[in-house]
Amino acid sequence: MKLALKIWRQDGPADAGQMVRYDIDGVSEDSSFLEMLDLLNEQLITSGEDPVAFDSDCREGICGMCGVVINGEAHGPERTTTCQLHMRSFNDGDEIVIEPWRADPFPVIKDLCVDRTSFDRIIQAGGFISANTGSAPDAHATPVPKEDADRAFMAAECIGCGACVAACPNASGMLFMGSKVTHLGELPQGQPERGARVVAMTEQHDLEGFGGCTNLGECTRACPKGIPLNVISQLNADYRRAGYGGSSAD
Amino acid sequence: MTDTVTSTPELIDGVYREGAPIADSKAPGGDIAGKWTTRKFEAALVNPANRRKLSVIIVGTGLAGASAGATLGEAGYQVKSFCYQDSPRRAHSIAAQGGINAAKNYKGDGDSVHRLFYDTVKGGDYRSRETNVYRLAEVSADIIDQCVAQGVPFAREYGGLLDNRSFGGVQVSRTFYARGQTGQQLLIGAYQALERQIAAGTVEMYARHEMLELVVVDGKARGIIARDMVTGEIETHLADAVVLASGGYGNVFFLSTNAMGCNVTASWRAHRKGAYFGNPCYTQIHPTCIPQAGDHQSKLTLMSESLRNDGRIWVPKNAEDCDKDPREIGEDDRDYYLERIYPGFGNLVPRDIASRQAKNMCDEGRGVGPAVDGVRRGVYLDFADAIGRMGEDAVRSKYGNLFDMYERITGENPYQVPMRIYPAVHYTMGGLWVDYDLQSSIPGLFVTGEANFSDHGANRLGASALMQGLADGYFVLPNTIRDYLAKGPFTKISDDDPAVVEAQQTVTSRLEKLLSIDGTRTVDSYHKALGKVMWEKCGMERTEEGLREAIEEIRALKADFWSNVRVLGAADGLNQSLEKAGRVADFLELGELMCIDALHRRESCGGHFRAESQTEDGEALRHDDEYAYVAAWEWGGDDEAPVLHKEDLVYDFIELKQRSYK
Amino acid sequence: MATSTAPARAARKGPPSILLKTVVAVTGLFFVFFVLFHMYGNLQILVGPEAFDEYAHHLRTFGEPMLPEKSFLWVFRILLLASVVGHVWASMSLWRRAGQARTTRYAGKKKTSYGGFYAKAMRWGGLALLAFVVFHILHFTTQTITIDGAHASPAERVISSFAVWWVVGIYALAMVFLGMHLLHGVWGAAMTLGLNTSLQRAEQIRFVSILLATIVVVGFLIPPFAILFGFIE
């Protein structure tokens, strides 16, 4: 395949950056999108140009490290991660615009790499169940109804890639946050901290500068794990029960 | 452990020397069931008020590292945690699919600590240390309790209790799982516990930091040199003890199921500073991966082994049929080779056997799928019978997500066309040598998880690596490291201590060197070339001749690398080529050691088939009389032969047997 | 990047964004209630101008003699005004936050969106509605804008206005905007209030928002068109 790539190049966090066009030929339909970028980089290095920086690690769609916006869509045209997107989803001769996640809480580090530590800080704020090592009762001490366990699992599938933020017109992180709140809130183990958790996480989310959700649903559409919008509704409900961050947080 | 050699012993096989054997792995005496309790009791305690004054560096945030970081943080030590990804949650443990073993006996099917211990030792082909494996089995149950308390959403039954499945050919159901994402769920649990400690201020997190050197002062591990991958800054971090939980080195093969960034650098740098490397040649090759489609490929993807429960594996009988549409090949022209050779186990033979036979079929010219470098490397995994028997819907509900993944990657619909599979490197049993306390041969340097060599011998059973990572991190290390820390805090070291300066200089001069060569070949091209040599000659089947060639080829490749590699850009910012170059440079050295280890071990064990050591009917033949030991290699110096220290494996509680699956 | 080197960010000022969207939702639902009530009143004109006038009169004397004249109306008006202020302020705050959360826009354009065009039109559509509400009040309530002279009877005012085709046009257009606003608004309010708890529930909420939007648009447009085409004189 022959393609015209327009890629965001930015030397460092402080640089302005611009779109640069590269023509590439000989791309296999069976290669993944990132392997196509690997090929481009091999060619760039050979010709003495700085290769394009982009993040990836597992390349299996599970670690959440990869992610670029392809023709305006986070992770590209299929519902999957960028690393699992394959070139057969494109046509010979296509022009492909490749950009980093755009959200101020995800500042660009270089080219297509962004800093997503804001997500980690949201988890730090309360995205956990406090259970010191060694303090746990027998695993069968608390049965969990299967439906609750299944919903918790569904929400826990989030890979923290940030595509939801990238796709959201408000650059809101609520699908990510909602998935954690739902995961832990569905389980009996998560109850004691439920109210405090949602309040602390929400506060951190706003503090990081993410926008507010207006229920548009672009996040769920871009989410490679298909996390449904109802986790955001759950987040809202839990937040309400916790007194909107007021002192009545239980 | 004995002191390192002083007089230079003779060169063996032209490639290595032998040093003093390792006399003691420091396990306490007594009955195997009481050893761990004894050790925990004997290990010195650290007063809570003193813990704050003691600092620990942990490299790695996978199951082994995150769990240790969280636990030590909770205990009140000062922890610094490092990972090369942008977040600790992305460590490669996240990719594990199948499940985690634990001797809970929730199914009441006769499981016990002893049975898990026995299965693991046997599965490791009698090349693991009894004491460590027993302890692993012993703490396995606590892992499940801990994870459930953290909110890990394991699969449950309708009654609300945990579900188990049998995995990897084991006769009891002891595997806990969270659909096909067990590793992810376990890691998220450990990650959250770690983040909680970060918030509490006991753990300081350094993400996008790569450890490039170990700092050893007065014979003790006292810190690391790390590069901030964003700013390029070379940082010195000092502490009272260092823990490496940096994962496996399967990427020495270039193509593996490991993540792109998995590397041996942390372990290798420690090895060069004196830590022994145990059994480097032991790698696990997983039979059900998606075959390579072409030269562009950057990694291989694993599909759960459970597929072998219902799929039938075959290749065409005649090489001429190999490029036909498989559906047009008649039943009589198909060779269901596993069912033919191993009628008792059929398609469910252990991983090593399934893998090697697939390779044999392809080497015979009966492989299928696209030819890469002139050879078709793939065999069919056919669900036509299963679909006929159970119906497409039943197959979909059982394997739907795997089929989807296959279709996404290959573009073929496995409900209609048989899948193609091929073995791929997936796990490395070898790693830094550690004693019962998980302490390496450098005092103060502890190694956990896949990075150590300890528990899996020559072959790892499914669902046991996750167990080991969490056992090490949550329960073993926190108990053993305190015995060491109780002797601290050690004397303060300043940043201009000669040992520190030397370590910093090694790092900066190496980076400068890599950037200044400005040759013509890309880093990836060296990595691919190395991977090819390793896969062909130090993979599933090894020969004396092949290994000798491999050693020469790797040496030549290494020399070429250091004179002709091209790394662009600078060291003072994000530079992914530079990162890769450093890793590949270490892989080149490791590759050579792996081949030397493989060469010296003239027996077939685990998945490692040594062509010179086979039974009359072509099965693997172990030599317990000669090789029932751990090969712990000491760094001999640049361009010097490594030194072998043998740790004899003594089986007091389990009887050694040859495996047979016919 | 290490947590320790995390970029320092100024603390977010103002209320939590979930609180802001709750204000939008609650005030929005109050509008829905109001609009349905208003629509019921408008439909009185089908019964006859007298019924309509009586209804308008009744609004003013509601609660008498317990409450003074027009008190109910004024309470309602104040509530509505407060709601408009709250609704507009909260939604505009969210709009501003969205702008600050993404200061660099995408160069690539995506082809389709999840919620449909109407979901994207909330902000501009909402402003258009605001403009319409102002016009509507100037027209019927204060009678600052007169189409066909002033009338003492509310029914006459309505009938004479809607006999003019472009007036009907303006109202029809406004109702289309309102319908679009409700299509997403009712869904959004249910989401915000935490009612979407499952995939099935999401379908039900979608259905209710379509139903409500349809009822409001059709219900409001019956009287003007009936007048325009001469069914009511």
Ligand SMILES: Cc1cc2nc3c(=O)[nH]c(=O)nc-3n(C[C@H](O)[C@H](O)[C@H](O)COP(=O)(O)OP(=O)(O)OC[C@H]3O[C@@H](n4cnc5c(N)ncnc54)[C@H](O)[C@@H]3O)c2cc1C
């Ligand atoms: C596809 C796949 C499926 C698997 N499925 C199963 C299964 O079903 N059951 C099972 O039991 N096992 C399974 N395994 C094996 C198991 O997942 C791993 O062995 C285990 O998770 C390793 O954990 P770890 O903590 O030791 O290392 P990892 O999770 O690999 O973590 C390594 C950490 O070290 C860091 N690191 C590495 N080098 C450096 C450096 N130089 N500087 C700084 N940081 C560094 C990394 O950032 C990372 O945080 C699977 C493995 C693979 C590849």
Ligand code: HEM
């Ligand atoms: C006065 C003029 C109006 C303006 C300027 C306006 C503006 C908006 C905006 C911008 C939003 C979306 C919030 C966002 O995207 O940030 C919104 C939501 C909403 N509006 Fe309005 N609107 C107006 C009138 C109305 C009317 C008349 C109704 C009801 C009949 C209504 C009902 C709703 C509802 C229910 C929501 C959903 C709240 C949510 O998403 O949680 N609005 N409005």
Ligand code: SF4
């Ligand atoms: S919710 Fe989906 S899109 Fe958002 S971070 Fe999680 S996996 Fe990625």
Ligand code: FES
């Ligand atoms: S690289 Fe791990 S999800 Fe894409």
